[in-house]
Amino acid sequence: MSAPTAYPSRWRRPPTLIRDPRWRWALRVGALGYLVLALGALELDAARIAEGLERGAHFLRGFLQPDFTSRWRDIQQGLIESLTMTLTATVAGILLSVPIGIGAARNLVARPIYLACRAIVALSRALQEIIIAIFLVAMFGFGPFAGFMTLTFASIGFLAKLLADAIEEIDASQSEAIRATGASWWQLIHYAVQPQVMPRLIGLSLYRLDINFRESAVIGIVGAGGIGATLNTAIERYEYDSAGAILLIIIVIVLLVEYSSSHVRKYLQ
């Protein structure tokens, strides 16, 4: 036996991200200083907060006594418009997203196609639904058609990107095996790629359906029709009881879609 070596009994994790302690402290102090200055710039005002809370209480009273009946006709029309544009936009979005998503998968296509498809995806993701809706309402006028176009365009950014990511993560050995049989590119897509990404595509489509319904309520506020337009009108008329009814309906529909889509996804797995 050799003489026991004295090993240290204390160990501290060495800094891995920023090694220089001067930099670490400078960043900490800088972040704190910025936070203080930023809060100062917001002009927090106790009186305004109190006033706002009072108005909020007013909303809440209206929402606690929802009135489904006096504006039922408007609500019904808004709902039908919203559901129609949700469903059609989701279907159109899926149909457009599948080719764009395949084109945006690095492991399947040549680089120029990949870049072009990723550019479409990036454009669609860069623009938030409301901004697209404002443009499209200006182009096509008020109403659900602008809403349909908005939601379709936004669905492409979401579905095509996530589909492309799913395709890039597939088991490469399965596509290698199909290529080794002498299969063409289309056969490769159909036999090796589609079986691997199909459950994910269905899950994403159902998820997008539920996002599109929620967005249809938002974009209605800028004139793209649907239940959002009805909600906007109710609030502008100070009819908080009708607005409360509309919000309750939106919540119930979103819950229903969410619940049923999670069921379908579980069944697929």
Add this chain to the structure above:
Amino acid sequence: MLEITQLCKTYATGDTALREVTFRVPRGQMVGLIGPSGAGKSTLIRCINRLVEPSAGRVRLGDTELTRLHGRGLRQARRRIGMIFQEYALVERLTVMENVLSGRLGYVSFWRSFTRRFPGRDIENAYRLLDRVGLLDHADKRADALSGGQRQRVGIARALAQEPELLLVDEPTASLDPRTSRQIMRLLREVCAERDLPAIVNIHDVPLARRFVDRLVGLRAGRQVFDNAPDALDEAALTAIYGTEEWHTLHADADGVEDAPARPARARPVEVAS
């Protein structure tokens, strides 16, 4: 007859996987390709069906120069070469039957394969092959419902469905237990004999290779360092392929399985597979 002439492969990263590999495989011969990890075994068989693009050299299958082909010509050549994979590489969400029929993709149009309307002869042949590998009852199961050995049998049936002129086999037993490994190797032997098929089998289990193949080619760092009958693989050859090790402790039954008679350990310096 497969002829590989001075085949070289250097990857874009600068790693050289193959250095002037040259050998021929006549009809009906099963060649075991052995060597340490990273020696270029996988690269070599993928250079043959051009899943990996060789940097230099030639590969001829019959009258076809495989290294010159592109597009349709390459696909038509690939359908003549069956490939069997390490982790089976079945399309897991497709049925066993679809996996076997996917071996016909190079022969049918996209629409026929899309609508699953394969020619009757192909379907009949697929059933015959499933019967041959003992999986006739499993035709309509999903591939991921099968065990490892069964999946590899489907992999073999898929390769045979191509009616290939050459089999490329990449580590067929790497994820299987010793008994199943032997059954798979025996099945490969039999189907090659039945069809007079040449085959190249990548394998890292040396005792198993010695037991089942007709000839061994050894690769080390992309260079061919051995090419002879399995009986000629002695300690010096093993050292040339894998480096220094106490090779006399390696014997054919190291994986100890069913049909081999028990032998005293270290009976001979190098146990040669029967």
